[in-house]
Amino acid sequence: MDEPALVIEPLGSHHDRAAFSCAEPALDSYLQRQASQDIRRRVARVFVALGDAPEKIAGYYSLSAASFEKDELPPALAKRLPHYPVPAAILGRLAVDRTCQGQGLGETLLLDAIRRVVRASVTLAVYAIVVDAKSDRAVGFYERYGFRAFASERRRLFLPLETFERLGL
Template structure:
């Protein structure tokens, strides 16, 4: 199965998307294009080559985290009160494609995209707001670290560059 990732546009079919989490289903069906039009987030969709049906997606947007939210050993090295990050706001995979390594592929692709952005502008880390405990375990398995006192997690761009496969990773 050959897959492509592109920015969501009106040709993508998403009305039948179901991942098992109603909030994520609703987002791709009803709000993702509005966020893109308003420059609030960019939604990247995973589809089979030459087919418009969305089988997975993730969103990226600019974000800032207060220095005080980072672990002390990192925070003391940071000179600013607000630290630039990228927010990986949502990541979802259609239920019929789960368990095939595509969630990991989507996450790795998103993180590598963020690392490339980090080479072009100041970004310390990628942050996520896990939707539930399953999502928290998923991100933790990839090395995301909890931000003390919040439900957020983060991974530095440096960690992404050093530890994750490059942008040319093979699709499952």
């Protein structure tokens, strides 16, 4: 029999935020205490992957609009861009519940977030997705998918949407 399709949907009040635990306290507490307020204030959108029950959160990510200065990029990329701030999407948080780690969900969520940004960028231009990795281990996770570090911050990484589309992921 086929596996049921994974559901990824906007965070709502019926989701059990309290039970979520990814081993990174700041990421647990963001979901539990801050995420709903950020959504209400329109400073972030938060999406959750459902676990084996409709209220169980197996993983989540957040997205917001942002911009950065082109001098942060490697010179070969910077020279192709204008002098005003470069439009971006920030993947503010990405985390998978401990009970679901190591099963491909982190990758699925990352690709879902990037594809959502690619679709939005048809209407509102986005040059790159930016992430702030919470640890050196997390840097390794993002580098697997083509993210590269900004010049000034080792744990702040970017992925031009053009690169993603070229990779055909």
